[in-house]
Each structure stands twice: as C-alpha cells, then as structure tokens.
Amino acid sequence: xxxxxxxxxxxxxxxxxxxxxxxxxxxxxxxxxxxxxxxxxxxxxxxxxxxxxxxxxxxxxxxxxxxxxxxxxxxxxxxxxxxxxxxxxxxxxxxxxxxxxxxxxxxxxxxxxxxxxxxxxxxxxxxxxxxxxxxxxxxxxxxxxxxxxxxxxxxxxxxxxxxxxxxxxxxxxxxxxxxxxxxxxxxxxxxxxxxxxxxxxxxxxxxxxxxx
Numbered sequence: 001x002x003x004x005x006x007x008x009x010x011x012x013x014x015x016x017x018x019x020x021x022x023x024x025x026x027x028x029x030x031x032x033x034x035x036x037x038x039x040x041x042x043x044x045x046x047x048x049x050x051x052x053x054x055x056x057x058x059x060x061x062x063x064x065x066x067x068x069x070x071x072x073x074x075x076x077x078x079x080x081x082x083x084x085x086x087x088x089x090x091x092x093x094x095x096x097x098x099x100x101x102x103x104x105x106x107x108x109x110x111x112x113x114x115x116x117x118x119x120x121x122x123x124x125x126x127x128x129x130x131x132x133x134x135x136x137x138x139x140x141x142x143x144x145x146x147x148x149x150x151x152x153x154x155x156x157x158x159x160x161x162x163x164x165x166x167x168x169x170x171x172x173x174x175x176x177x178x179x180x181x182x183x184x185x186x187x188x189x190x191x192x193x194x195x196x197x198x199x200x201x202x203x204x205x206x207x208x209x210x211x212x
Contacts, residue, residue, distance in 0.1 A: 012048035019043065019068075023147045036147050043068040043139075056083040058095075071143045075101040075136060081113075089119040093129075101136040104157040109134040125172040135162040141194055141210050153196050154209040162212070163191050 002011035023037040047064030063076035081095030093115040100108045115129035137159040145155045168186035192212040200207045 007053055009051040009053075010048070012046075014046040015044070017043045017045075021146070025147075025149055039144070039146070041068045041144070056085075058082070066139055068139060069143075071103070071139055073101065073103045073136075073139050073142070075099065091117045093117075099134065099136075101161075103137075103139070103142055107136075107161065109136075109161055109163070123173065123175045125174075127170045127172070128168065130167045131165075133164040133166070137161070137194055137210075150204060151206045151208065154199075154207065156210045159194060159210060160192055160212050162193050165189050165191075 001013070002009070004010075019039070019041045021037075021039045022035060023039075025034045025036050026032070043066065045064065045066045047062065049060060049062035051058070051060035057080075059078075059080040061076070061078045063074070065072065065074045067073075077097055077099035079095065079097035081093065084092045084094070086092055094113070096110065096112040098108065098110050100106065111132045111134055113129065113131040115127070118126045120126060141155065142157050142159055143155045146153055166186060166188040168184060170182060170184040173181045194210055194212060196208040197211040198206065198208050
C-alpha cells in the first residue's frame with residue numbers, strides 16, 4: 001500500500017510465505033536412499049518507507065522486519081541526496097545512506113555516493129561516479145543449515161555484511177535529436193562475499209559452513 005503527493009511518498013507492505021524442503025543421502029551404489037532432514041519454515045515480513053523531495057533534494061527512511069521460527073532480522077536506514085548546479089554545464093550529485101541491521105548482532109553500514117556530470121558541448125556529455133553499497137546476510141544464511149547427499153552445509157549466525165566499492169565513467173554523444181550513443185566503463189569490487197567454505201572432508205561426510 002502506498003501514497004504519493006507533491007513532496008511526500010509513503011509505502012508499507014506485509015507478506016507471508018512457507019518454505020518446505022527435504023534432503024536425503026544416497027548410497028554410493030545407488031541401491032538405497034535415506035531421509036536426512038525435513039524442514040518447514042513459515043516466514044513473515046513487513047515494513048515501510050517514507051520519501052521527501054524538494055527540487056534537487058531527496059531524503060528518506062525505510063525499515064523492514066523478517067521472522068521465522070525463533071529467529072528474526074530487522075533492517076532500517078536513512079538517506080539523503082542532493083544535486084548541485086556548479087555552473088550551467090557542470091552538476092555534482094552527493095548522497096549517503098546509513099543502515100543498521102540486527103539479527104544475532106547489531107551492526108551498521110555507511111554507504112556514500114558522489115557523481116559529476118559535465119556538458120562539454122550541446123552534443124557531448126561526460127559522467128563519472130563512485131559509490132559504496134552493502135548486503136546484509138539473510139536469515140537463511142545466518143540460521144538455516146542444509147544437507148545434500150554427503151555434503152552438509154552449516155549456517156553461521158556471525159556472518160558480516162557483503163560490501164561493494166565501485167566507480168564508473170561514461171560519455172553521451174547526441175549530435176542530433178534522432179541519434180544518441182552512450183559508452184560506459186565501470187569497476188566493482190566485492191569484499192566479504194558469503195560463500196560455502198569446506199571445513200572437513202571424510203569419505204562419509206563433507207562439512208561446509210557459510211563464511212565471509
């Protein structure tokens with residue numbers, strides 16, 4: 001549900017889902033199969049956001065909460081962005097977002113963004129930006145173990161965020177109203193990506209755990 005006005009925009013949501021899964025182990029000669037795990041997770045999520053706009057200024061806040069079984073996660077953030085016309089040909093955009101997320105621990109993440117646009121001529125525009133982003137681990141990654149065959153993957157309630165640092169440059173060429181071309185180049189680097197790391201290997205069982 002939502003509402004949009006001249007300067008304000010509000011929204012709210014709620015959802016409910018149920019996840020069911022079974023895992024089994026098959027003998028090496030494929031003569032038998034054994035049930036090793038049966039999982040059922042009813043989940044709920046809800047949240048909302050508010051955005052305010054005035055000319056070149058933008059500010060907002062949002063929050064969302066997810067729950068299943070005895071686990072829950074809350075994420076919330078505030079952000080602001082402004083565009084400055086340095087001259088008739090040069091614009092600068094500056095913004096930042098501060099997030100907090102809570103599951104087993106409460107953590108924060110600060111993510112700024114800076115961009116610039118230069119109109120060299122009426123038909124040639126240069127752009128550049130640099131930014132940081134993040135992703136909090138999900139309830140699934142934090143708390144739900146699973147097993148497929150002889151590979152068991154453990155959850156990890158101590159996971160930290162994934163973060164991304166990026167930069168981009170580009171040029172727009174528009175010599176006429178009927179012709180337009182754009183070229184972009186960008187580079188992104190992810191740190192702390194969540195993956196399944198092998199802890200031990202035996203003929204009967206391979207044990208892995210989600211790690212940054």
